[in-house]
Amino acid sequence: MISSKNRVKGSKAHYIVFFIIFLCGIAASFAIYLEECRHAYNNQKASGAYFTEKLNDGLTQYITQLSSVVALIESSEGGVSSSHFSRFARSLSTTPKVGFYFAQYVPAGKKYEYEMQQSVLLGNINFTIYPEGERKEYMPLALGYPDKFIYGYDMLYPQYRDINAVIQARNASVIMLSEPTLPPFSDAVSNSIADTFVLRAPIYLPVDVRYYKLTDSIGFHGMVGAYFSVGSLLNQVTPLAGHDLYYRLADISSNNPIWFVDSSAASSWDDGEFDTHYLSVAGRKWRIDTRYLTGISSRINWLLVIIPLLIFGLLALILAFYTRKLFLTYYSALESVNKRIEIDELTGLLSRYQIQRELDKLIVTCQKNNTQLAALILDLDHFKTINDAFGHEVGDKLISKVSKRLTSVLPKNAIVGYLGGDAFLVLLVHNDDQDMPQLNSLAKEVIRKISQSYFVDGLTLDIGCSIGVALYPEFGLDGVTLIKNADMAVYQAKTSGRATYHFYDGEMGRRFARNVRIETRLRQALQKESLELHFQPKVDLITERCVGMEALLRWNDEELGVVSPAEFVPIAEQTGIILPLGDWVFEQAFRHILEWQEQGITVPPIAVNCSAAQLKRIDFLPKLLALLSKYKIDPSLLEIEVTESILIEDAERCAELLRQISHLGMKLAIDDFGTGYSSLSYLKDLPFHYVKIDQVFIRNIIEDKKHAALTHAIISLSHDLGLKVIAEGIANIDQLNMLKEFGCDIGQGYLFSKALGANTMGSDPMIVALNKQDSLD
Ligand code: C2E
Ligand code: MG
Ligand code: MG
Numbered sequence: 001m002i003s004s005k006n007r008v009k010g011s012k013a014h015y016i017v018f019f020i021i022f023l024c025g026i027a028a029s030f031a032i033y034l035e036e037c038r039h040a041y042n043n044q045k046a047s048g049a050y051f052t053e054k055l056n057d058g059l060t061q062y063i064t065q066l067s068s069v070v071a072l073i074e075s076s077e078g079g080v081s082s083s084h085f086s087r088f089a090r091s092l093s094t095t096p097k098v099g100f101y102f103a104q105y106v107p108a109g110k111k112y113e114y115e116m117q118q119s120v121l122l123g124n125i126n127f128t129i130y131p132e133g134e135r136k137e138y139m140p141l142a143l144g145y146p147d148k149f150i151y152g153y154d155m156l157y158p159q160y161r162d163i164n165a166v167i168q169a170r171n172a173s174v175i176m177l178s179e180p181t182l183p184p185f186s187d188a189v190s191n192s193i194a195d196t197f198v199l200r201a202p203i204y205l206p207v208d209v210r211y212y213k214l215t216d217s218i219g220f221h222g223m224v225g226a227y228f229s230v231g232s233l234l235n236q237v238t239p240l241a242g243h244d245l246y247y248r249l250a251d252i253s254s255n256n257p258i259w260f261v262d263s264s265a266a267s268s269w270d271d272g273e274f275d276t277h278y279l280s281v282a283g284r285k286w287r288i289d290t291r292y293l294t295g296i297s298s299r300i301n302w303l304l305v306i307i308p309l310l311i312f313g314l315l316a317l318i319l320a321f322y323t324r325k326l327f328l329t330y331y332s333a334l335e336s337v338n339k340r341i342e343i344d345e346l347t348g349l350l351s352r353y354q355i356q357r358e359l360d361k362l363i364v365t366c367q368k369n370n371t372q373l374a375a376l377i378l379d380l381d382h383f384k385t386i387n388d389a390f391g392h393e394v395g396d397k398l399i400s401k402v403s404k405r406l407t408s409v410l411p412k413n414a415i416v417g418y419l420g421g422d423a424f425l426v427l428l429v430h431n432d433d434q435d436m437p438q439l440n441s442l443a444k445e446v447i448r449k450i451s452q453s454y455f456v457d458g459l460t461l462d463i464g465c466s467i468g469v470a471l472y473p474e475f476g477l478d479g480v481t482l483i484k485n486a487d488m489a490v491y492q493a494k495t496s497g498r499a500t501y502h503f504y505d506g507e508m509g510r511r512f513a514r515n516v517r518i519e520t521r522l523r524q525a526l527q528k529e530s531l532e533l534h535f536q537p538k539v540d541l542i543t544e545r546c547v548g549m550e551a552l553l554r555w556n557d558e559e560l561g562v563v564s565p566a567e568f569v570p571i572a573e574q575t576g577i578i579l580p581l582g583d584w585v586f587e588q589a590f591r592h593i594l595e596w597q598e599q600g601i602t603v604p605p606i607a608v609n610c611s612a613a614q615l616k617r618i619d620f621l622p623k624l625l626a627l628l629s630k631y632k633i634d635p636s637l638l639e640i641e642v643t644e645s646i647l648i649e650d651a652e653r654c655a656e657l658l659r660q661i662s663h664l665g666m667k668l669a670i671d672d673f674g675t676g677y678s679s680l681s682y683l684k685d686l687p688f689h690y691v692k693i694d695q696v697f698i699r700n701i702i703e704d705k706k707h708a709a710l711t712h713a714i715i716s717l718s719h720d721l722g723l724k725v726i727a728e729g730i731a732n733i734d735q736l737n738m739l740k741e742f743g744c745d746i747g748q749g750y751l752f753s754k755a756l757g758a759n760t761m762g763s764d765p766m767i768v769a770l771n772k773q774d775s776l777d
Pocket of ligand 1: 536553564565672695729750751755
């Protein structure tokens with residue numbers, strides 16, 4: 001059965017399903033987001049590297065162009081004209097923003113000569129080296145492109161702005177890049193932005209050409225410069241690489257970096273989310289920082305990130321919906337199953353399971369309130385017969401009608417349940433002992449009402465019922481014990497004739513326990529063959545001769561001691577042990593007869609008691625015949641004693657069997673006559689030879705005139721029907737005399753002899769007498 005706690009858990013299951021699947025979606029989206037970020041960062045890094053590479057390419061291109069100009073100067077013998085230089089430089093420079101110049105080294109002694117030469121070459125008669133003044137050496141600007149220089153300006157003029165860089169470049173034998181500076185030869189004021197770079201290449205001539213060209217002592221012929229603004233360099237690069245990047249550039253050749261470009265005026269570089277690259281060119285080191293124009297988040301393909309979330313979200317919704325639907329179906333199915341567990345379908349009463357639960361609950365309340373509780377088990381009598389005769393469908397309908405009638409008879413506070421089969425359990429709480437008579441009358445009323453006829457499928461059915469009652473707390477403190485005891489009580493009611501009720505008492509329990517013990521021990525006794533047959537003589541009351549013997553079971557158990565057949569035979573009958581036990585008795589009786597015959601003893605007819613269950617067996621007669629042929633014994637040596645009960649249960653079949661046995665030559669006796677229904681018609685119709693009057697009548701025959709009268713009547717009647725009468729249990733001479741007076745034929749009892757063991761036969765005076773008599777005859 002489902003607890004409400006489990007139900008609540010189940011009702012939340014769809015939330016859990018939704019949450020788990022949605023969480024998976026979040027995880028998947030997050031993984032994709034991370035991957036996208038990583039991808040964007042890598043791309044940003046790659047773009048920065050590409051940007052740096054392009055910068056490097058731009059600078060290298062400038063250096064190459066500068067080298068071409070150097071080669072031009074080196075190879076010109078008579079000097080390069082201004083127009084030639086311009087044409088050459090223009091052809092090199094794809095971007096007009098690069099400028100070239102050549103400054104010629106002029107030692108002091110050649111100044112005048114050089115000025116003259118340049119005036120001719122440049123077509124400018126006013127060419128002079130300036131600023132004026134006598135200096136040791138000069139390096140006037142000789143050629144330039146684009147043509148907007150002041151030719152003749154001495155670059156070795158000590159006050160020249162870039163004199164240090166020029167000297168440094170002269171001393172180095174390689175091309176040197178300047179730090180960011182102002183455009184050369186410009187009139188720019190000192191607070192102008194230093195956004196120009198100059199590549200300077202010193203020209204050293206080989207020894208063989210120095211003689212006709214102006215050089216210093218080590219062959220320094222002058223200097224070629226290429227200058228360009230940062231803007232023009234970046235223009236060359238950014239269309240290719242930098243359009244979606246922010247960048248800033250610094251010259252880090254010295255200890256203090258000189259930042260000369262920052263494309264992100266507004267954005268801050270402080271968050272550290274940028275890439276740094278380094279570039280070394282012509283003696284200088286640049287640092288290049290790059291980052292995407294837009295943040296990394298704008299580089300992420302958000303659709304890719306969101307799609308798993310959407311898919312999982314949708315999946316979560318669908319699955320949550322189905323989970324909820326599944327649980328609802330599951331719970332409704334479970335509820336209907338539970339209902340079936342609680343309520344019995346056939347009767348509409350509480351099921352066996354539920355009534356037991358109710359009983360447990362009631363016990364707890366009774367315990368608290370200090371009240372009594374009665375558990376009544378109602379069991380229909382011979383319901384199986386109706387089931388067998390009319391089928392289970394009719395049986396079921398009858399049970400349903402019985403249950404309805406039962407609930408109508410019972411008081412409102414009674415709880416009724418169906419235990420299955422043909423049994424019901426009724427629970428009644430009653431407050432004190434005064435309720436007891438009420439319980440008695442209720443039980444009677446229930447039996448009366450239930451036993452009234454039913455109409456089922458056009459049939460009129462009659463059925464009785466027996467009731468067993470167990471009271472709480474006297475006879476059971478828990479449900480199981482109460483039901484067990486009520487069961488025992490109903491059993492008792494059944495054995496005492498059915499259609500009655502019985503209250504459980506302690507004695508019943510003890511008796512039941514002993515019966516169970518007897519049952520188990522009896523089974524073992526039968527296997528170990530620890531039973532015995534004793535024989536009680538029957539005496540002809542006129543001749544006082546032994547005319548027969550009754551075989552009686554004797555059992556001396558190791559644990560239980562001597563147990564009377566009056567006690568264990570009924571148990572054997574109820575448990576079915578009587579069948580193997582009966583077989584054993586017959587076999588023993590035959591065996592003994594054979595043994596006695598072999599010992600030369602004249603054996604009188606031996607009467608064997610036979611229970612109803614034995615006679616009901618189809619193989620009873622075949623077995624008997626088999627024994628007769630096995631032991632080769634005259635059937636007339638055997639008598640069979642049966643009680644009336646068998647005749648009531650199955651009169652017709654039994655009559656046929658008894659006739660067959662009689663035809664074999666065996667005598668039949670009706671045992672314990674007078675105690676049961678004692679229908680005299682049996683005596684008339686059935687092939688009985690003897691009537692055995694029950695010892696109850698004989699016991700009181702002297703004291704009780706009614707018993708005497710009954711005994712007398714039975715004897716006369718039996719004689720009239722041609723039957724002989726045996727009186728059981730004759731214990732004294734007065735009884736014997738009275739029976740003789742009544743004309744009784746045969747007697748049996750302790751007055752003559754108790755039942756004797758099989759091996760005492762030869763020494764028993766009655767048998768000995770019988771044998772003597774036989775020999776005289
Ligand atoms: P039953 O067939 O009526 O047997 C007679 C019973 O009366 C025997 O009791 C016998 O010992 C007892 N009896 C005989 N004379 C006297 C007497 O003078 N005074 C008293 N008080 N009792 C006397 P037992 O042997 O205890 O057997 C009881 C019953 O058990 C038998 O009653 C019979 O119904 C049944 N029984 C015994 N042996 C068998 C058997 O082998 N098969 C079956 N089916 N039932 C048996
Ligand atoms: Mg008997
Ligand atoms: Mg008897």
